[in-house]
Amino acid sequence: MGEVVDRARPADRAWLARAVRLIEADLQRSADTHLLRFPLPGVLADAGIDLYLKDESTHVTGSLKHRLARSLFLYALCNGHLTERTTVIESSSGSTAVSEAYFARMIGLPFVAVMPAGTSPQKIALIQAQGGRCHLVDDPSTIDAESHRLADECGGHYMDQFTYAERATDWRGNNNIAESIFAQLALERHPIPAWIVVGAGTGGTSATIGRYVRYRGHATRLCVADPEGSAFFPAWRDGDPTRTGTPSRIEGIGRPRVEPSFIGPIVDRMQRVPDAASVGTMRELATILGRRVGPSTGTSVWACLELIAELRDRAGGSGSGASVVTLLCDSGDRYAGTYFDDGWVAAQGWDPAPYRAAVREFMATGRWIGAAG
Known part of the structure; x- marks a missing residue:
C-alpha cells in the first residue's frame, strides 16, 4: 500500500462552513x-x-470596498488560507481596512491593518471601531514587505488586496x-x-x-x-x-x-x-x-x-x-x-x-x- 497523508480536520471544515454561512447571511440581509x-x-x-x-x-x-472585502474573505476561506486560528493582515489605511476588519470580526478572527505612521487619527478610529488593530510603519514603501513579515511571524494570512482583487470577485x-x-x-x-x-x-x-x-x-x-x-x-x-x-x-x-x-x-x-x-x-x-x-x-x-x-x-x-x-x-x-x-x-x-x-x-x-x- 502506498503512503497516505490525511490532513482532514472535521473541526476546521465545520468552522469554515460556519464562517462562509455568516458572510453569506450578511449579504442576504x-x-x-x-x-x-x-x-x-x-x-x-x-x-x-x-x-x-x-x-x-x-x-x-x-x-465600495465592502464588496471587495467580502469577496477577499470568501476567496481566502474557500482556498484554505483562513482557519479559526488565523490572524488576518492587510496593507491599507482606508476603506478596505475598515471593511476587512468588519468581516474579520464577524467570523471571529483578529485583524491587523498595516499603514503609514502618518495616517490620520480619524482613519485609525474607523478601523478600530470595527475591531481592527493598526500597525504603523515609518516608511510607506515598506508596507507590503512588512505585511508579509507580520503574516509570517504570527502564522497569519496577508490578504493582499492589490494582487487578489481581480480574481476574488466572480x-x-x-x-x-x-x-x-x-x-x-x-x-x-x-x-x-x-x-x-x-x-x-x-x-x-x-x-x-x-x-x-x-x-x-x-x-x-x-x-x-x-x-x-x-x-x-x-x-x-x-x-x-x-x-x-x-x-x-x-x-x-x-x-x-x-x-x-x-x-x-x-x-x-x-x-x-x-x-x-x-x-x-x-x-x-x-x-x-x-x-x-x-x-x-x-x-x-x-x-x-x-x-x-x-x-x-x-x-x-x-x-x-x-x-x-x-x-x-x-x-x-x-x-x-x-x-x-x-x-x-x-x-x-x-x-x-x-x-x-x-x-x-x-x-x-x-x-x-x-x-x-
Whole structure:
C-alpha cells in the first residue's frame, strides 16, 4: 500500500462552513445599493443623455470596498488560507481596512491593518471601531514587505488586496457590481450605457466591469479616471506595465506602481484628472446632491462630465441618446478634516475654485469649459 497523508480536520471544515454561512447571511440581509440619477442640465437631458451614480456609500461599512472585502474573505476561506486560528493582515489605511476588519470580526478572527505612521487619527478610529488593530510603519514603501513579515511571524494570512482583487470577485455575475448596474438600468431609456467610468486603486472594480461587459456582449466601454502622479495612466498609455509613479493624494485611487489586479487591455479609455479638479468636483457635488461625497467620486464625475460633453458634441449638439454610469464610492463625511478643510487643501497646494466654477457652468448651461475654468 502506498503512503497516505490525511490532513482532514472535521473541526476546521465545520468552522469554515460556519464562517462562509455568516458572510453569506450578511449579504442576504443586505439590500442592493441605489443607482441614483444625476441631475444633468435640461439641455443635456433633452439631448437624451443621462448620468447615473451607483451609491456604494450605503454599504454597512460605508464604501465600495465592502464588496471587495467580502469577496477577499470568501476567496481566502474557500482556498484554505483562513482557519479559526488565523490572524488576518492587510496593507491599507482606508476603506478596505475598515471593511476587512468588519468581516474579520464577524467570523471571529483578529485583524491587523498595516499603514503609514502618518495616517490620520480619524482613519485609525474607523478601523478600530470595527475591531481592527493598526500597525504603523515609518516608511510607506515598506508596507507590503512588512505585511508579509507580520503574516509570517504570527502564522497569519496577508490578504493582499492589490494582487487578489481581480480574481476574488466572480466577474461573470453572481450579484457583482457590474451585473447590478445593468439590472438597475433595465427600465431606463438607455439601458446599455455608452460608458462606465471608475477610478482604479487595486484595479479590481475596473477588471470586474470590463470583463463582465465583454462576457455579456455589451457595447459599453470602460473609462478609468486616474489622479495625478499615479502609474496606471502612463503605463496604460505607453503599454509599459513597469512604469512607476508617485503615491496618489486622492484617497482610494491611484498607485505608485501598476498593481497585479489592474487589467489594462480591457480598459477603453484612461483620463488623468488633476487633483484640484477631483477636490473641486467633490465639493461642488455637495451642493448639487445635497450631501458630501469622497474625493475619488470627484475624480470620476469630472471625467464623466468631459465624456458627456464629447458625446453631445459628436452628435452636433443634439445628442443621439446615451447613458453614462459611475460610482459614488464613499461618503464625504470621512474627509471633513482633510478634503473638506480649506486649510488642509491649501497646504496641499491645490486651488479647487476654477474647477468648481467649471462644474457650476456645466450644470447651469451644459457648456464644458474644463480646466480652462
